[in-house]
Amino acid sequence: MAGRGHPRDGTGKWCQMGLNERQMTTEDGSVEAAAPRPARILEVNRLVHTFGDFTALNDVSLSANSREFVTLLGPSGSGKSTLLRILAGLELPTRVDALILDGHDVADVPANRRNVATVFQHYGLFPHLNVLENVEYGLRVRKVAKAERRQRALRMLEQVQLADFAHRNIAKLSGGQKQRVALARSLVLEPVILLLDEPLGALDEKLRIDMQVELLQLQRSLGMTFIYVTHSQEEALTMSDRILLMNQGRIVQEGTPEDMFDRPASRFAASFMGMENMFEAVVAEVGPETITVTADGVTFSGIWAAKGAPAAGDRVCCAFRSEKVRIAGDGAPEPGLNRIEGSLESRIYKGKYLDITYRTAIGPLRMREWDAHAVTDEAVRIEWRASQTILFPANEQ
Ligand SMILES: Nc1ncnc2c1ncn2[C@@H]1O[C@H](COP(=O)(O)OP(=O)(O)OP(=O)(O)O)[C@@H](O)[C@H]1O
Numbered sequence: 001m002a003g004r005g006h007p008r009d010g011t012g013k014w015c016q017m018g019l020n021e022r023q024m025t026t027e028d029g030s031v032e033a034a035a036p037r038p039a040r041i042l043e044v045n046r047l048v049h050t051f052g053d054f055t056a057l058n059d060v061s062l063s064a065n066s067r068e069f070v071t072l073l074g075p076s077g078s079g080k081s082t083l084l085r086i087l088a089g090l091e092l093p094t095r096v097d098a099l100i101l102d103g104h105d106v107a108d109v110p111a112n113r114r115n116v117a118t119v120f121q122h123y124g125l126f127p128h129l130n131v132l133e134n135v136e137y138g139l140r141v142r143k144v145a146k147a148e149r150r151q152r153a154l155r156m157l158e159q160v161q162l163a164d165f166a167h168r169n170i171a172k173l174s175g176g177q178k179q180r181v182a183l184a185r186s187l188v189l190e191p192v193i194l195l196l197d198e199p200l201g202a203l204d205e206k207l208r209i210d211m212q213v214e215l216l217q218l219q220r221s222l223g224m225t226f227i228y229v230t231h232s233q234e235e236a237l238t239m240s241d242r243i244l245l246m247n248q249g250r251i252v253q254e255g256t257p258e259d260m261f262d263r264p265a266s267r268f269a270a271s272f273m274g275m276e277n278m279f280e281a282v283v284a285e286v287g288p289e290t291i292t293v294t295a296d297g298v299t300f301s302g303i304w305a306a307k308g309a310p311a312a313g314d315r316v317c318c319a320f321r322s323e324k325v326r327i328a329g330d331g332a333p334e335p336g337l338n339r340i341e342g343s344l345e346s347r348i349y350k351g352k353y354l355d356i357t358y359r360t361a362i363g364p365l366r367m368r369e370w371d372a373h374a375v376t377d378e379a380v381r382i383e384w385r386a387s388q389t390i391l392f393p394a395n396e397q
Pocket of ligand 1: 051054056074075076077078079080081082083231
């Protein structure tokens with residue numbers, strides 16, 4: 001990419017003082033101010049990608065801002081990796097209206113001329129090179145002088161807490177350490193965007209959780225834009241500024257982690273974001289804040305999560321989380337609470353909590369109970385808040 005302000009050889013080096021206030025040291029040691037980097041670092045408009053007659057990406061548009069952590073979240077086969085490979089230039093899109101990176105349209109620019117770097121699940125390190133040589137490799141290809149590339153590689157190894165391992169053989173590293181080397185090797189090139197394809201997928205759970213925090217700290221301290229692919233909603237919720245939820249080659253919803261967790265706007269999104277209770281109902285009344293619905297003769301209230309507004313008589317889907325359900329007291333329900341009678345159907349011990357299913361007039365309802373002693377075998381009334389009940393059209397997947 002003829003990226004504005006990004007030298008592709010060893011004649012100068014951009015110092016990241018924050019992505020909008022950069023300077024460049026030239027060969028004679030003078031310092032030049034760089035053009036400010038645009039706040040919007042990536043813009044993709046109407047991307048379509050096909051493999052033969054199979055459409056892997058269908059009318060996908062997205063953007064990323066400078067310093068933003070954007071996650072592509074979705075089930076296997078939803079098109080996340082294909083999208084990432086197109087951003088990296090490893091795959092040329094079948095059709096795209098615009099693919100703007102750092103102010104330039106790079107739709108036809110090959111991978112080695114785009115100022116992005118990619119980290120994959122399986123590291124892709126060179127086994128015959130030690131840690132430092134692996135991190136230096138990209139700078140060597142770019143013909144950066146030896147002293148400078150060594151200094152930059154060591155500085156990056158410090159950032160990923162591997163300075164003491166600089167001369168270690170790659171084969172003698174743990175999975176987490178290998179992934180840190182892979183990160184350092186990409187970051188040392190100072191790309192405008194780092195693309196990460198399930199980078200923690202090969203690590204065990206404890207290490208994955210530690211590395212999530214480390215990755216986030218690294219992204220914040222470098223002030224870099226990360227585009228991160230995962231199928232784990234927990235990983236996406238922990239790290240992202242913004243989540244793009246993908247299904248069958250489309251971005252079906254996007255928002256902050258809070259938006260995505262609290263207000264999934266379709267059956268697919270609700271189910272993927274872990275809403276255990278979901279049932280169909282008919283709109284009875286549309287109020288200013290809540291909407292009243294009926295299902296099998298029972299009346300509930302909820303809030304509308306999808307675009308537009310429903311009308312009385314529309315078929316909708318209601319969803320709420322099992323951890324929001326609790327056993328009701330004896331008195332009349334407080335305003336803003338939905339309530340229903342239930343009888344115990346099953347309970348599953350999960351260590352820290354119990355997953356309990358109650359048989360009710362609208363079907364089985366799940367409740368997560370943290371106090372194992374609170375559960376009795378008797379019939380109960382269970383309740384949950386209208387404000388935590390989301391509604392969306394029943395006819396959209
Ligand atoms: N080279 C290819 N040739 C044909 N079909 C492909 C090719 N690459 C990907 N696909 C198909 O495109 C769809 C999207 O694949 P992609 O790898 O992008 O999904 P994903 O969301 O990253 O899945 P996973 O999480 O399993 O990696 C899948 O149905 C896949 O089989």
